[in-house]
Amino acid sequence: MADKTAAKRETHVAVAVIIRDGRVLIARRPKHVHQGGLLEFPGGKVEPGETVQRALVREVAEETGLKVPESSLEPVIGIRHDYGDKCVFLDVWQTTSAKGEAEGREGQPLAWMLPMDMRDQDFPAANRPIIRALRLPSLLAITGDIEKVEQGCEQLASALKRWSPPLVVVRAPLLNGGDYRRLVASATRVCAREGAGLIVHGGPSVFQDAPEAAGLHLPWREASRLSSRPIPGHAWLGVSCHDAGQIGHAVRLGADYVTFGPVKATATHPDAVSIGWPAFRESVSMAPLPVFGLGGLGPGDVLRARQEGGQGVAGIRFWWSEN
Ligand SMILES: Nc1nc2c([nH]c(=O)n2[C@@H]2O[C@H](COP(=O)(O)OP(=O)(O)OP(=O)(O)O)[C@@H](O)[C@H]2O)c(=O)[nH]1
Numbered sequence: 001m002a003d004k005t006a007a008k009r010e011t012h013v014a015v016a017v018i019i020r021d022g023r024v025l026i027a028r029r030p031k032h033v034h035q036g037g038l039l040e041f042p043g044g045k046v047e048p049g050e051t052v053q054r055a056l057v058r059e060v061a062e063e064t065g066l067k068v069p070e071s072s073l074e075p076v077i078g079i080r081h082d083y084g085d086k087c088v089f090l091d092v093w094q095t096t097s098a099k100g101e102a103e104g105r106e107g108q109p110l111a112w113m114l115p116m117d118m119r120d121q122d123f124p125a126a127n128r129p130i131i132r133a134l135r136l137p138s139l140l141a142i143t144g145d146i147e148k149v150e151q152g153c154e155q156l157a158s159a160l161k162r163w164s165p166p167l168v169v170v171r172a173p174l175l176n177g178g179d180y181r182r183l184v185a186s187a188t189r190v191c192a193r194e195g196a197g198l199i200v201h202g203g204p205s206v207f208q209d210a211p212e213a214a215g216l217h218l219p220w221r222e223a224s225r226l227s228s229r230p231i232p233g234h235a236w237l238g239v240s241c242h243d244a245g246q247i248g249h250a251v252r253l254g255a256d257y258v259t260f261g262p263v264k265a266t267a268t269h270p271d272a273v274s275i276g277w278p279a280f281r282e283s284v285s286m287a288p289l290p291v292f293g294l295g296g297l298g299p300g301d302v303l304r305a306r307q308e309g310g311q312g313v314a315g316i317r318f319w320w321s322e323n
Pocket residue numbers: 011013014015033034035039040041042043044045046086088090124125126127
């Protein structure tokens with residue numbers, strides 16, 4: 001009888017995101033191989049005894065002729081995916097320092113592509129979170145307490161001027177529904193002026209009221225009531241998670257990212273128990289989507305969050321107040 005355990009053994013795959021002038025090197029997989037005909041990032045299996053970085057340098061040289069300095073590689077995301085016929089762990093690293101001119105050494109067509117132009121359906125299914133990770137920033141800004149619409153908008157405008165975050169979650173649980181809608185209407189203008197995408201915070205109805213928003217961030221209590229993705233695919237769907245089970249639910253909803261924490265003790269949620277980096281790492285290693293660490297973190301923690309497998313850091317304090 002066939003050994004099912006052996007058949008399902010996970011293949012460790014080194015995946016390279018090679019960036020030049022904001023574009024990423026993409027190849028087309030040959031028709032006859034696994035997931036053949038689809039687009040892919042260069043890479044291949046990590047050989048026994050090889051580090052993932054070594055494997056990347058080797059695979060990129062074999063496939064494209066480019067030379068990647070091993071020390072230039074930075075972690076992007078790790079994705080476990082079961083294709084049914086094969087389980088893979090895509091270990092994704094990026095570099096902006098590859099040397100040489102890329103050529104398809106195995107006859108495969110190559111192209112340099114903007115992450116915004118990558119379509120999920122052109123890549124193997126496991127690549128969806130990689131595309132999300134490349135489009136998302138490493139800092140996700142969340143607004144602090146907003147008690148009055150006008151005051152909140154002014155504070156948003158000056159915080160955006162100081163920090164210019166690409167994406168802002170406008171969170172204002174102290175406002176009633178009508179005031180929140182007014183806040184979002186004004187904040188949309190402020191964000192457009194400053195070039196930031198606005199993610200509304202709450203249940204699906206807040207997005208229905210603001211369908212032009214860049215996305216919807218679901219607090220866990222809202223996410224827990226849903227069984228499918230509540231908004232269209234072009235908008236960001238985020239979920240606040242506090243344990244691995246909640247991350248699993250967010251994945252089933254088709255979330256594009258989650259926030260996870262509190263990683264450290266935080267002044268904004270003094271009663272919440274912090275999880276620490278080791279538990280963050282463990283949960284993130286099983287999460288097939290970008291995870292922002294949250295709770296007592298700021299820009300100085302982005303590197304650590306990424307080393308632990310995360311997308312970066314989400315937070316309030318580092319950008320919202322002047323001091
Ligand atoms: N290189 C690469 N592999 C990917 C991507 N996405 C994805 O699911 N995979 C999967 O990861 C595995 C990588 O295998 P590969 O065939 O490229 O590796 P390899 O060159 O070492 O394989 P070989 O020795 O069998 O030819 C395949 O199952 C492939 O479907 C991707 O973006 N790049």
